[in-house]
């Protein structure tokens with residue numbers, strides 16, 4: 211595995227800020243799931259650092275420019291991890307954080323998957339394997355109109371078995387969509403078990419390369435690495451970008467990490483309390499260090 | 504609720520999974536195909552007990568159904584177990600061409616059907632499956648109401664000669680039948696006593712049969728007689744039972760966990776009109792709008808799929824008829 215070289219390090223202050231946001235988002239995700247008594251805990255915790263870096267450092271998407279045409283776009287293809295998206299969008303000011311107490315409640319706009327009823331969400335998802343096609347369409351529209359918008363999407367690694375992903379991949383390369391950045395949340399787990407045991411899709415790098423992507427690896431739970439990689443898109447002009455983000459499902463809470471049952475388990479009272487203590491400890495640790503892992 | 508008690512059974516989902524275990528033990532040609540759905544389909548114990556009889560296809564519903572058709576063509580008795588929403592939307596062309604049109608007797612099991620997934624929203628609801636499949640020739644369509652109907656439907660499916668789709672939810676269901684009830688694919692079951700005349704005919708399918716049955720009890724207390732049919736099979740459609748129930752009743756109400764377009768109600772209405780049985784009719788189901796957020800129960804209540812609301816619907820319809 212070749213990790214991309216760090217080209218120009220960002221300020222330590224910015225890293226600290228991002229690391230502290232990741233902790234804050236993990237709190238919000240767990241609180242939301244604990245309150246709703248439903249949610250996809252593991253997958254939200256595995257992709258939240260990527261969303262953090264995208265929304266706070268890489269993408270140009272704000273409540274102010276959301277209704278404009280000329281801006282970046284994000285499609286949450288692994289829609290079940292909606293909690294991570296809700297946490298980040300609330301922090302970005304798309305809606306008030308209190309609304310997250312209503313997730314999945316009767317007549318709420320905030321359901322258990324992304325929908326456009328919520329400001330900041332671009333596309334309704336939840337059935338896997340749709341996001342990349344929609345992102346291809348958005349990227350193609352930007353190219354046709356000569357705009358510099360970039361389109362980002364995160365997919366699950368289990369999701370990659372949907373045939374539509376590969377149809378979308380062919381079209382992304384065919385139309386030379388170097389403004390498309392597809393990120394795989396490669397946590398190696400899905401519902402039933404290890405992704406390679408359920409349906410082996412390796413070698414992923416070779417597959418995506420053969421389909422015409424410029425492929426890069428990154429530690430998807432390391433904000434500094436994510437920043438340095440995602441600042442430098444397109445990786446190769448004329449090619450769509452594919453990021454294999456190596457992540458840990460349930461990242462950040464020791465007893466949830468890499469545990470299959472946390473795909474959609476809801477923490478009990480004591481589990482929730484323990485998780486919050488771990489996040490407090492992470493925050494204390496951050497105060498004492500430079501924020502690097 | 505009225506003064507009656509229905510004994511709560513298991514979920515139809517668990518009943519299905521257990522029945523399949525019993526059948527697979529004596530028939531090695533039975534295969535279960537899953538799409539990262541063995542947990543949701545409660546077939547994890549099946550996978551442990553019969554590792555040679557389960558085939559995992561990953562999150563790839565189109566391939567899932569295509570492969571099932573191929574296996575069935577070679578004599579395997581294939582049960583495809585996948586959420587109804589993805590199975591009948593994502594893989595619809597495979598169902599139409601590879602299974603129904605090519606006439607391979609695949610058994611498609613749509614789990615967590617209707618609005619069982621509640622506030623996970625429209626991507627996870629199957630309110631289109633009856634409509635889509637009714638427009639495709641050569642696939643039978645079942646929605647068992649309780650554990651009894653589920654056991655019978657699954658047993659009947661094993662050696663069924665045609666493609667068949669069976670959908671159910673994941674909520675514990677009340678037991679509506681006695682063990683000696685006659686079950687046959689394509690034959691509705693009447694849950695209320697036989698009479699010459701009824702005020703209301705309530706025709707329901709799947710998990711909405713229970714509230715329809717409870718209505719009959721509420722209505723009886725108010726001196727209103729009713730004929731409740733569990734139309735567990737949408738295709739082949741039991742014309743005789745529906746015509747008989749409607750012809751003997753003043754008004755007709757259909758109840759389903761499906762869009763009001765193209766499901767049980769549409770089928771009943773179209774049939775009765777063409778049969779010349781003209782009755783005031785209400786189709787109760789999920790209306791043609793953006794479905795509200797809520798649990799299955801909240802969605803049911805919101806759209807009038809509860810015993811209380813159905814009783815009101817019946818009384819209003821009868822009042823109008825009398826006026």
Ligand SMILES: Cc1ncc(C[n+]2csc(CCOP(=O)(O)OP(=O)(O)O)c2C)c(N)n1
Nearest residue numbers: 253336337338366367368369399400401539
């Ligand atoms: C088309 C479709 N099939 C099945 C599902 C049910 N489902 C939800 S999440 C999931 C597992 C996803 O695994 P992965 O893509 O690896 O996501 P992650 O590990 O990041 O949670 C499945 C099968 C779905 N949402 N959509």
Ligand SMILES: [Mg+2]
Nearest residue numbers: 367368399400
């Ligand atoms: Mg995964």
